Amino acid sequence: MAYRDLREYLAVLENKGLLCHIEAEVDKDWEISAVCRRTFRSIPERNRPALMFDRIKGHDIPLVVGILGGSREIYATALETEVGNVLEKWESGTKNPLKARLVKSAPCQEVVHRGAEVNFEMLPAPVWTVGQDPGAYHTSPFVISKDPETGIPNIGTYRVQVKGRNRAGLMINPPRNMNQHIRKNEARGQGTDVAIVFGTDPVLGLTSVTPFPYGVNEFEIAGGIRREPVDVVRCLTVDLEVPATAEIVVEGRIPFQGREPEGPFGEYGGYMGAAGTHPFIEISCITHRKKPIYQAFLSQMPPSESSCIKGIGREAVILRHLKNNLGIPVTDVYLTESGGATGMLIIAMKKQNRFQPLKAMMGAWSLHDVFGKVTIVVDDDIDIRDSFQVEWALSFRMQPAEDVHVLNNTDPLTLDPSQPWKDGKPVLPTEQVSSKVGIDATKKHAFPPLAVPPREHLEKVDAQWERYGIRALKRNAK
Ligand SMILES: Cc1cc2nc3c(=O)[nH]c(=O)nc-3n(C[C@H](O)[C@H](O)[C@H](O)COP(=O)(O)O)c2cc1C
Known part of the structure; x- marks a missing residue:
C-alpha cells in the first residue's frame, strides 16, 4: 500500500x-x-x-x-x-x-x-x-x-x-x-x-x-x-x-x-x-x-543526502548498461560518497579477458559525460564499498606505467574547482574541458596465496568476539 x-x-x-x-x-x-x-x-x-x-x-x-x-x-x-x-x-x-x-x-x-x-x-x-x-x-x-x-x-x-x-x-x-x-x-x-x-x-x-x-x-x-x-x-x-x-x-x-x-x-x-x-x-x-x-535535504560537503540520492539511481543505470548493453561481466558499481556520487567510480568485475577493464571504463564514461573523473576497476573479490579493500587492490594489483589510462578532452564538471585556469583566471563554464583517469587494479596474472588466517578461524573468532572483551577506544568525532 x-x-x-x-x-x-x-x-x-x-x-x-x-x-x-x-x-x-x-x-x-x-x-x-x-x-x-x-x-x-x-x-x-x-x-x-x-x-x-x-x-x-x-x-x-x-x-x-x-x-x-x-x-x-x-x-x-x-x-x-x-x-x-x-x-x-x-x-x-x-x-x-x-x-x-x-x-x-x-x-x-x-x-x-x-x-x-x-x-x-x-x-x-x-x-x-x-x-x-x-x-x-x-x-x-x-x-x-x-x-x-x-x-x-x-x-x-x-x-x-x-x-x-x-x-x-x-x-x-x-x-x-x-x-x-x-x-x-x-x-x-x-x-x-x-x-x-x-x-x-x-x-x-x-x-x-x-x-x-x-x-x-x-x-x-x-x-x-x-x-x-x-x-x-x-x-x-x-x-x-x-x-x-x-x-x-x-x-x-x-x-x-x-x-x-x-x-x-x-x-x-x-x-x-x-x-x-x-x-x-x-x-x-x-x-x-x-x-x-x-x-x-542535507547537501554541501559529502557525505550528504544528495550524494546518496544521486548515487543509488546512477549506479543502477551504469551497472545495467555495462552488463546488458555491453556484455561486460560487471558485478557491482559504486559512485563513492566522497566523490559526491559523481567524481569517483569503482567497478567490480569477474574479468574474462584483459580488455574488459578498459572497455568498462569507456562504457561508463560514454554513458554519462560527468561520471567517474577517476574510475577504478577491481576484481569481484574486492568489496568496492570498503575503501580499505579498494586501496589495497590499488596498492598491490596495479602497475602505474601499464594500468593507468588518461583520456583527454572530456566534458567538464562545472562545479569542480580543480578545473584548470587559463592565463591565471578561471575559465567560463562554456569553455571548460576536463579529462579522466581510469585505473585497472585487477590482477593481470596468477597471484600468490593470501596471507590471512583461514576463513573458519576468523568466523569462529567473530562468533565468540565478546569472549575477548576488546572494545574500540572512544574518541571525539572530527
Ligand atoms: C539535494 C538536491 C539539491 C538540488 N538542488 C538543485 C538546485 O538548486 N538547482 C538545480 O537546478 N538543480 C538542483 N538539483 C538537481 C535537480 O533537483 C534535479 O536535476 C531534478 O531532476 C530537476 O528537475 P527537472 O529535471 O524536472 O528540471 C538538486 C538535487 C538534489 C538531490
Whole structure:
C-alpha cells in the first residue's frame, strides 16, 4: 500500500528504527547544519538514521532531514522496495504512469495565510554554510510549475533562498525543465506561476530530484510507482495543482523577467558555488496542514543526502548498461560518497579477458559525460564499498606505467574547482574541458596465496568476539 503522506512514511521509518528524534532545542541558524554534518560524517552510511529535530528555537514546526537519502536502506524504504530493486521500481512508474486525481478539499489547505498574513520566514529553513551563504535556504522544495501551451506540470528540486516575508530566490540550472516554462511564458510577455511544496509522500519527493525528459509528468510517474494516483488540489492563488496531503505549500509567481542576485551557496562537491542572477518569486499565499512538518535535504560537503540520492539511481543505470548493453561481466558499481556520487567510480568485475577493464571504463564514461573523473576497476573479490579493500587492490594489483589510462578532452564538471585556469583566471563554464583517469587494479596474472588466517578461524573468532572483551577506544568525532 502506497504511503498516503509524509506522516505515514515517517511512522514506517520510526518502526524500522531508521528515524532518530532530536529532542534538545536547536538553533536553525547554525546548529542544525553542524549536527547534520557530524551525523553524516561520523556514522557510516549503512548505519545512518534520518533525523527529526522536534524543537527548533523560535519556531513551532519540526524539521526532518535525511528521510529520502540518509542511507540506501532509507531510499529503498521510501520506494517501498529493496536496495537491489530500485531500478525496477523506477521503471514500473515510467512504464505504467497513473494520472493524478483532482480532489476538492485537502489537508494541505487546512490553514491558509494570505495577504499581510503571509510570512515565508515562519518556516524553519536552516542556514547551511554559516558565514558564507547569504542567509536561510530551503534545500528540499518540490517546485511545481506548468507548460503554458500543454498544461503539463513539472516538479523539480531547485534551492530556494529566503529573501523576506513574501519573497524567495530560485536557483535553476540551465538544463532544468522549469526553465522552459519560464522561457515560454516570457515569450508571451508573462510571468510564471509557482508552487513550492514541502513534505509529501516520499515517492513524489524522489521524482522531484530525479531528472526526466521535458514533458514527463512527475505526478503520473509517482502514481505509477505507488500504484495509486497522487491526489492533487487546486492552489488558491495560482493556476496550479499541488499534492493534497503535502505538509506545506507556498504559492507565488516569478514576475515577467524577474531576476536578481542569488547565492553563493555551498555545493554538493564540498566547495562554495558562485553567486549568480536567478529568478525570484513574489509569494501570494502559504497553506499548510495543522501542525505541519518541514523537510530539508542535507547537501554541501559529502557525505550528504544528495550524494546518496544521486548515487543509488546512477549506479543502477551504469551497472545495467555495462552488463546488458555491453556484455561486460560487471558485478557491482559504486559512485563513492566522497566523490559526491559523481567524481569517483569503482567497478567490480569477474574479468574474462584483459580488455574488459578498459572497455568498462569507456562504457561508463560514454554513458554519462560527468561520471567517474577517476574510475577504478577491481576484481569481484574486492568489496568496492570498503575503501580499505579498494586501496589495497590499488596498492598491490596495479602497475602505474601499464594500468593507468588518461583520456583527454572530456566534458567538464562545472562545479569542480580543480578545473584548470587559463592565463591565471578561471575559465567560463562554456569553455571548460576536463579529462579522466581510469585505473585497472585487477590482477593481470596468477597471484600468490593470501596471507590471512583461514576463513573458519576468523568466523569462529567473530562468533565468540565478546569472549575477548576488546572494545574500540572512544574518541571525539572530527
Ligand atoms: C539535494 C538536491 C539539491 C538540488 N538542488 C538543485 C538546485 O538548486 N538547482 C538545480 O537546478 N538543480 C538542483 N538539483 C538537481 C535537480 O533537483 C534535479 O536535476 C531534478 O531532476 C530537476 O528537475 P527537472 O529535471 O524536472 O528540471 C538538486 C538535487 C538534489 C538531490
